[in-house]
Amino acid sequence: MEPIVHNVITRSDGGLFHRGFGRLPRGIVAVCGAVVGMVMLLAVALAPFGATANATTTTSGMSLTISAKVGDGDSARPLAGDTYSVAYVAKMKLNADGTAIAGFKTNTRFEAVDHDWGKLTSSQYSAAAKEVAAYADKHDGYNRTDMRTDANGKVTIPSLDYGLYLVKRVGVADANKAYKCDPFFVTIPETNGSTNTDDWDYRVTASPKFEQISVPGPTPSSPTPAPTPTAPGGSSIAKTGAAVMRYVEAVVILGAVAFAIMFIRTQLRLRREER
Incomplete structure (x- = not known):
């Protein structure tokens, strides 16, 4: 039939x-x-x-929003004016029916720093992020660069593909220099452990973890020596004059004593001659 x-x-x-x-x-x-x-x-x-x-229909709408803030709740302060770069490190592979992540395939650009991305521990991810960031810096590996946070500390990178992305803070505003942020990975979309693609997060928001550091201040100049204190109404010049006068007085006194001795000796000599 x-x-x-x-x-x-x-x-x-x-x-x-x-x-x-x-x-x-x-x-x-x-x-x-x-x-x-x-x-x-x-x-x-x-x-x-x-x-x-x-x-398929949501791929064109996938995006990553970086929300950079320090503190919690109402006291959280947005870090505005910082810039971030994003690198597309690995493609995401889905299973046959497209309901789960089957693994990742490292993009050609990053084959030199390839890892089994789906099996890394938290500490291994942190170390790998620093390694990949250093490699991207040397080999122009960023797809999106200089994405600047707005007054709310946010910046959105639109039109992304399925995959693993590296995010690095590359520029720091003067007001934000007391806060350090290491590079980190983000997967898009986030499945949230669900096999229902309607539950997946295709517009991911990532909040970097910041560490407060000490910022060196201006180098202090050498202290100016304090002037020698003087008595009220006096001065060092006056003290110098007084010392000179003491020397003059001593010389006059010694001279008077010497004259008196010479006078007495003369008188004694004259008396002996008269005898």
């Missing part, structure tokens, strides 16, 4: 169409048969893609 689709397409002059439209002109019957056949063929061709239709 021939397939139904085949009959619809090839038998426009008989069968189903011949019985239903026997009184119509053959040309009209042929056109109607061709249209119905194309519709049924299209429906059959699209049927296998029903399970992944949601993932």
